[in-house]
Amino acid sequence: MSVLTPAGGLRASTTQQERLLSFEGRYRREQSTRLFWTLGYALLFFAALLASINASDFSLPGLVKGLPMAWNYIAGTLPKLSIATFGADMADWYWGLNYWLRLLLETILMGFAGTVLGGLLALALCFPASRNLVANGSVYFIARRTLEFCRTVPELVFALIFVFAFGLGPFAGVLAIAVHTAGSLGKLFAEVNENVDPRPIEGVRAAGGNWPMVMRLAVVPQALPNYASYLLLRFEINVRGASALGIVGAGGIGQDLYVAIRQFEYTDISAIMLLLIATTSVIDILCEFIRHRLIGHDLTGSA
Amino acid sequence: MTVALHADIARLKRSNPEIFARPLLARLRDWSLWLVFLGLVAFALWWIDASPMRIFNGLSKLGMLVGLMIPPWPGDGFWDYCRAMLETIAMAFLGTVIAAVIAVPLGFLGAKNIVPNWLFHFTLRRFFDAFRGIDGLVWALIFVSAVGLGPFAGVLAIAVGDVMVLGKLFAEAIENVDKKPVDGVRASGGGGLHVVRLGVLPQVFPVMMSHVLYFFESNVRSATILGIVGAGGIGLQLSDRIRINNWQQAAFIILMILVTVAIIDAISRRIRARLV
Numbered sequence: 284m285s286v287l288t289p290a291g292g293l294r295a296s297t298t299q300q301e302r303l304l305s306f307e308g309r310y311r312r313e314q315s316t317r318l319f320w321t322l323g324y325a326l327l328f329f330a331a332l333l334a335s336i337n338a339s340d341f342s343l344p345g346l347v348k349g350l351p352m353a354w355n356y357i358a359g360t361l362p363k364l365s366i367a368t369f370g371a372d373m374a375d376w377y378w379g380l381n382y383w384l385r386l387l388l389e390t391i392l393m394g395f396a397g398t399v400l401g402g403l404l405a406l407a408l409c410f411p412a413s414r415n416l417v418a419n420g421s422v423y424f425i426a427r428r429t430l431e432f433c434r435t436v437p438e439l440v441f442a443l444i445f446v447f448a449f450g451l452g453p454f455a456g457v458l459a460i461a462v463h464t465a466g467s468l469g470k471l472f473a474e475v476n477e478n479v480d481p482r483p484i485e486g487v488r489a490a491g492g493n494w495p496m497v498m499r500l501a502v503v504p505q506a507l508p509n510y511a512s513y514l515l516l517r518f519e520i521n522v523r524g525a526s527a528l529g530i531v532g533a534g535g536i537g538q539d540l541y542v543a544i545r546q547f548e549y550t551d552i553s554a555i556m557l558l559l560i561a562t563t564s565v566i567d568i569l570c571e572f573i574r575h576r577l578i579g580h581d582l583t584g585s586a
Numbered sequence: 587m588t589v590a591l592h593a594d595i596a597r598l599k600r601s602n603p604e605i606f607a608r609p610l611l612a613r614l615r616d617w618s619l620w621l622v623f624l625g626l627v628a629f630a631l632w633w634i635d636a637s638p639m640r641i642f643n644g645l646s647k648l649g650m651l652v653g654l655m656i657p658p659w660p661g662d663g664f665w666d667y668c669r670a671m672l673e674t675i676a677m678a679f680l681g682t683v684i685a686a687v688i689a690v691p692l693g694f695l696g697a698k699n700i701v702p703n704w705l706f707h708f709t710l711r712r713f714f715d716a717f718r719g720i721d722g723l724v725w726a727l728i729f730v731s732a733v734g735l736g737p738f739a740g741v742l743a744i745a746v747g748d749v750m751v752l753g754k755l756f757a758e759a760i761e762n763v764d765k766k767p768v769d770g771v772r773a774s775g776g777g778g779l780h781v782v783r784l785g786v787l788p789q790v791f792p793v794m795m796s797h798v799l800y801f802f803e804s805n806v807r808s809a810t811i812l813g814i815v816g817a818g819g820i821g822l823q824l825s826d827r828i829r830i831n832n833w834q835q836a837a838f839i840i841l842m843i844l845v846t847v848a849i850i851d852a853i854s855r856r857i858r859a860r861l862v
Contacts, residue, residue: 332683335676339737339818349733353742356732389633396630435844439723439811443828448651449644453634527721530815534634537724544727552728556720563719 360553376554383536383555387562389453390535394522397457401464401521402514408465409472410498416476416484430473433466438524442533453534460521460528471513472506479505511577515570522566526559655837667823667839671846674819677737677812678805681744686798688749693756693794694782700760711757717750722808726817737818744805744812752801759793760786795861803854810843 335341362376377383411417412426441462445455483501492500529537536555543551599606660667694700696710726743733739768785776784813821820839827836 331679335679338673338676339680339741341680341738341741345733345738349738349742353729353732356728392630392633395626396634399627399630432844435807435847436840437807437811437843439814440824440840440843443814443825444648444651445644447828448648449640454636454640454644457630457634457636523719523721527723530723530727540724541727544731547731556724559724560716560719564715567715 360549360556362550362553376550379551379554383539383558386536386539387558390525390529390537391522391562391566393453393456393460393525393528393535394518397460397525398464398514398518398521400457400461402468402510402517404461404465405468405472406510408469409476410502412469412473413476415479415481416498416502426469427473430466430469433462434470435466436463438463439528439531442528442531446532451532451534456525456528456533456535459533460525463524464517464521468513468517472510475506475509475513476502508577512574515574515577519563519567519570523563526563651833654833657834658837658841659834660838661832661835663823663835667820667842670813670818670820670823671842673737674809674813674821675806675846675850677740677817677819678744678802678809681741681809682748682798682802682805684741684745685748685752685801686794688745689752689756690794692749692753693760696753696757697760699763699765700782700786711754714750714754714757717747718754720747722747723812723815726812727815730816735816735818740809740812740817740819743817744809748801748805752797755797756790756794759790759797763789792861796858799854799858799861803850806850807847810847 362372364372364376408426408430411422412430414423417423417426438459442456442459445458449455449458479502483505484497487497487501525535526537526540529535529539530541532538536559540552540555540559542548543555692710692714696707696714698707701707722743725747726740729739729742729746733742763786767789768781771781771785809819809821811821811824813819813823814825816822820843824836824839824843827833827839
């Protein structure tokens, strides 16, 4: 452009050169500030890394010594199977299959009952926790904080407390799962509620419906498929979580796993772990199948 | 007017009944599904022995506990708790970093567009999936048995528990990359390593970072309880306090966990918003 100006070809070219120079200067400055920030973040990261290595008694010799130990331990849990005596070996490995299957059923039932109870609680709490459905600010605030509390306190802490209050056994575990589930599902349900189409709500209100009617007739029908999808996802997570609750005495297969690990009954550990992996995989697959049936393919991506 | 309307409706109902009433078979199926569901709930409640008497007794005991918890008070252990909390965060941080470092090569191996061998892909992916079924606490229990009590076991538990899930997420991120930059690098003569470095990595790096941050956040949550099985950190203090019935201090530790988790959530939300 500047070359075309008649009176000052020379001047224009110097401007061009100046521009190039200034561009290069700016480019270099940008580069160096970027480098500076990258170095700064890297330094911060390494400081955090060093601090955490220091705080957690982590040492490279410890790792070098510990990893083979851990590996030997895991390898030691695997039974010796030979093709010649395969049947007998398997029977020996899974000597307690009937008992474990019973405990596994208990774990699944704990996950199921906890999900149903927690889901009901979440359903009750999600409407007051949706911004678009309550006019009263303090109701919204209390509902939100309650859900947050239920969600953030670890399930296992609830289990410890409930075992103390309700005694050992799956009942305490179910309650712990239910409280935690209510917290996390309530939040997700509330988010679903906040995304519903407002027109049916206005419609029900215009026809004279009161608050419960609005929830029942305008909000729930829109949100139901998403509720179901989240509920199924949560069921998967809860079965996995229920297997750990037994460690604090809240029933299920975790209790037996805990005993096996504590008393170094190596092959039992791998047997129970394999059962757990198989069970959770089967439940994952089943839930995915039901989810697809319930809401079709268009919604699965968002869930 | 209304009479005519009712007559209209009656006529419409007669002429096309399937709009006004669902077919008997569909209704029967729905009802039986509901019955099965309710039966399962009843069976589960029976199995866990949920009698009203038991609930009532437990609730009164729970009320007593809550009374014992108020007011939450650290006693003279405040600095011990702070140290334990730092230890917990350090465990989560170190475990996440180790898991992420190991998961990057695993992710590349598990991505269909990097390693096109069908059998290899399938085997590795099922391997990733299988390990998701084990809870972090079970890993912690195993590592406490293997390497002894203390936070080192917690770090290993978090790292091992996360490697597989992160590997799967990384593999999915790598499979979702835009092919055009990859073709560009290849067209200008880049080899396999160049393709990964210049065509794939710039696209997947933010996604990976966001996953790693999310895992750090959730690991802080789960690390707070690893101590219950002896893997160090604040969980150890909490389970000790509960075991000796010191409910005021237990309540204080629970509040501390809540505050710490909230702070970490806020920080990582900020970093994620800047990254992605």
